[in-house]
Amino acid sequence: MNRINEKFSHLKSNQQKALITFVTAGDPDAETTVKIIDGMEEAGTDIVEIGIPYSDPLADGPTIQSSSIRALKNGIKIPIIMDMVKEIRKYSEIPLVFLVYYNSIFKYGMDEFLEESKRSGIDGIIIPDLPMEERNEISEMMRKKDIILIPLVAPTSRERVRDIVKNADGFVYCVSINGVTGAREKIGTDLKSYMDSVASFTNIPRAIGFGISNAAMIREVKDYCDGVIVGSAIINVISKYDDNSEMLENLKKFVSDLKSGLSEVKI
Amino acid sequence: MKGRFGKFGGQYVPETLMNALIELEEEFESAIKDEEFLETYRYYLREYSGRPTPLYYAENLTQTLGGAKIYLKREDLNHTGAHKINNVLGQILLAKRIGKKRIIAETGAGQHGVATATGAAKFGMECEVFMGEEDVQRQSLNVFKMKLLGAKVTPVKTGTKTLKDAVNEAIRNWVANVDTTFYVMGSVVGPHPYPTMVRDFQRVIGDEARSQILEKEGRLPDYVMACVGGGSNSMGIFYPFIEDKNVKLIGVEAGGLGIESGKHAATFYGGSTGVLHGMMTYILQDEEGQILPVYSISAGLDYPGVGPEHAYLKESGRAEYVYATDQEALDAFMALSKIEGIIPALESAHAIAYATKLAPTLGKDKIMIVNLSGRGDKDVGIVSKFMGVNL
Numbered sequence: 001m002n003r004i005n006e007k008f009s010h011l012k013s014n015q016q017k018a019l020i021t022f023v024t025a026g027d028p029d030a031e032t033t034v035k036i037i038d039g040m041e042e043a044g045t046d047i048v049e050i051g052i053p054y055s056d057p058l059a060d061g062p063t064i065q066s067s068s069i070r071a072l073k074n075g076i077k078i079p080i081i082m083d084m085v086k087e088i089r090k091y092s093e094i095p096l097v098f099l100v101y102y103n104s105i106f107k108y109g110m111d112e113f114l115e116e117s118k119r120s121g122i123d124g125i126i127i128p129d130l131p132m133e134e135r136n137e138i139s140e141m142m143r144k145k146d147i148i149l150i151p152l153v154a155p156t157s158r159e160r161v162r163d164i165v166k167n168a169d170g171f172v173y174c175v176s177i178n179g180v181t182g183a184r185e186k187i188g189t190d191l192k193s194y195m196d197s198v199a200s201f202t203n204i205p206r207a208i209g210f211g212i213s214n215a216a217m218i219r220e221v222k223d224y225c226d227g228v229i230v231g232s233a234i235i236n237v238i239s240k241y242d243d244n245s246e247m248l249e250n251l252k253k254f255v256s257d258l259k260s261g262l263s264e265v266k267i
Numbered sequence: 268m269k270g271r272f273g274k275f276g277g278q279y280v281p282e283t284l285m286n287a288l289i290e291l292e293e294e295f296e297s298a299i300k301d302e303e304f305l306e307t308y309r310y311y312l313r314e315y316s317g318r319p320t321p322l323y324y325a326e327n328l329t330q331t332l333g334g335a336k337i338y339l340k341r342e343d344l345n346h347t348g349a350h351k352i353n354n355v356l357g358q359i360l361l362a363k364r365i366g367k368k369r370i371i372a373e374t375g376a377g378q379h380g381v382a383t384a385t386g387a388a389k390f391g392m393e394c395e396v397f398m399g400e401e402d403v404q405r406q407s408l409n410v411f412k413m414k415l416l417g418a419k420v421t422p423v424k425t426g427t428k429t430l431k432d433a434v435n436e437a438i439r440n441w442v443a444n445v446d447t448t449f450y451v452m453g454s455v456v457g458p459h460p461y462p463t464m465v466r467d468f469q470r471v472i473g474d475e476a477r478s479q480i481l482e483k484e485g486r487l488p489d490y491v492m493a494c495v496g497g498g499s500n501s502m503g504i505f506y507p508f509i510e511d512k513n514v515k516l517i518g519v520e521a522g523g524l525g526i527e528s529g530k531h532a533a534t535f536y537g538g539s540t541g542v543l544h545g546m547m548t549y550i551l552q553d554e555e556g557q558i559l560p561v562y563s564i565s566a567g568l569d570y571p572g573v574g575p576e577h578a579y580l581k582e583s584g585r586a587e588y589v590y591a592t593d594q595e596a597l598d599a600f601m602a603l604s605k606i607e608g609i610i611p612a613l614e615s616a617h618a619i620a621y622a623t624k625l626a627p628t629l630g631k632d633k634i635m636i637v638n639l640s641g642r643g644d645k646d647v648g649i650v651s652k653f654m655g656v657n658l
């Protein structure tokens with residue numbers, strides 16, 4: 001069974017929801033990224049999204065853009081990221097998902113990219129600029145390799161949700177707002193009706209992402225979903241500290257705080 | 268396949284935009300068949316922009332070069348000084364039809380920004396233009412014009428701070444405001460339906476040129492030439508000639524400091540297939556698909572991609588793509604000013620540059636149409652700086 005599905009079924013049987021956290025590979029450097037992922041797992045993250053830095057990330061706001069630029073300046077490359085994943089897989093079974101723009105995969109070679117991802121121990125891939133109209137070829141290849149293509153839905157998707165989640169696996173990434181990534185103070189969307197409508201089309205877990213920045217916000221949204229995704233707020237913590245061990249301490253505190261927002265299950 | 272030119276084109280955008288693109292496609296397809304819409308569009312092209320633009324026989328240039336007969340399609344005589352207004356009028360009328368009151372646009376040289384700000388002023392819409400910080404400095408005159416016209420100009424500080432990043436930022440802004448906002452894309456780039464829609468709003472250049480040359484010469488030209496940034500003025504003039512197999516179509520890209528220098532924007536020289544700004548096309552990228560910084564003296568050609576239909580015309584062999592360097596474009600800029608009394612935009616000077624190379628190699632019985640996509644007022648500052656003259 002794919003690690004993502006295993007994780008969600010385990011959480012479900014314990015009446016828990018998933019905390020999914022994001023990190024840009026190579027910011028500040030590959031070695032530290034591995035430590036960040038270890039630290040996040042230790043602090044209670046259930047699934048880690050590893051961002052492959054891209055020069056022109058259309059779906060990302062200033063925080064992740066800057067993070068990607070820092071990583072690229074530091075010379076991060078896809079083979080280094082694959083090695084990082086392999087390193088983590090030596091001791092950890094935490095589900096790992098790539099967040100990668102389509103051109104990175106396309107230019108690298110779809111088959112090579114997927115093959116190396118699989119061999120390294122990647123469980124799923126999110127492609128923020130690949131709508132269902134363009135996904136047939138890659139989703140077929142991924143199915144054969146047992147890597148899950150995580151579908152994204154947005155508040156504007158409406159009737160499209162039905163086809164987007166058809167045959168979906170892993171979880172549905174529910175974009176919380178119309179906008180790009182970035183920590184926000186509140187989510188304006190009527191989450192209840194949005195998430196209910198997604199649930200009417202699929203039984204697989206639904207995770208909310210974009211804009212979620214602290215435990216208080218998690219408390220507000222958690223009843224509508226099976227998991228929350230935190231990205232820019234994590235990057236903000238990582239980039240705040242110059243000293244790595246200080247950063248890791250604070251990051252762990254931050255992640256366990258996020259986790260606490262999630263684990264207060266209403267009886 | 269829908270929205271594809273061979274393997275090129277498509278819709279590689281965040282899901283949030285998909286319903287907006289589908290709606291745009293439906294509205295565009297119904298508008299372009301609606302006689303009333305077309306009548307209104309033609310009315311503004313005629314009465315507001317001053318179309319048809321002349322197809323001018325450049326007698327002095329022809330005689331100086333001593334070869335093929337050169338005609339200039341005078342898009343520089345449009346209101347706002349370039350072909351960009353053709354497309355803007357079409358898209359703004361479409362925005363009105365859909366009921367959107369806020370429009371956004373990206374701009375490089377500022378010509379598309381000025382045209383969009385002009386249309387927004389005329390039709391009473393709120394307008395925000397995204398422009399790379401570097402271009403804001405290179406094209407300060409156009410920035411001032413946009414502000415005069417009531418638009419908000421937002422400098423883009425990310426990436427290379429030029430046209431590519433302005434497009435990124437405009438798309439991101441559209442994602443955040445998709446319910447209220449219409450994105451007026453400035454060239455035949457971006458996700459479907461933009462490449463098709465912008466081409467259809469620019470084909471008026473080629474439709475006019477084709478009937479004008481038939482009237483003046485009684486036959487079709489041997490060559491049609493235009494500069495290629497995103498590719499809208501070239502696609503506009505090429506399109507009506509595509510079925511005329513004996514008409515050679517030549518696109519001229521920006522060779523910057525030369526291809527070997529790596530400082531250029533000639534997508535077909537060193538570019539490869541990839542995805543940028545929602546389309547699959549030729550792009551300048553490294554081996555991992557990171558978009559490379561590009562360079563040209565002309566801000567309007569300073570773009571690492573090209574419209575997907577051009578990629579298709581290139582691969583099918585129907586059109587040929589060449590480049591002119593900064594220096595060649597500057598020489599052509601000077602020459603056209605002195606010989607014909609026409610100061611061309613630096614973008615258009617790239618097409619003139621290649622024409623001046625090709626014409627002398629051809630017989631006097633050959634006919635060539637060069638698209639003069641814009642006028643050079645906006646560029647006199649850059650050119651004077653290059654010549655070491657303080658204005």
Ligand SMILES: Cc1ncc(COP(=O)(O)O)c(C=O)c1O
Nearest residue numbers: 378496497498499500567614641
């Ligand atoms: C006068 C002029 N010509 C050409 C271009 C290049 O655009 P395109 O290739 O879409 O015609 C521009 C862009 O700003 C322009 O201002």
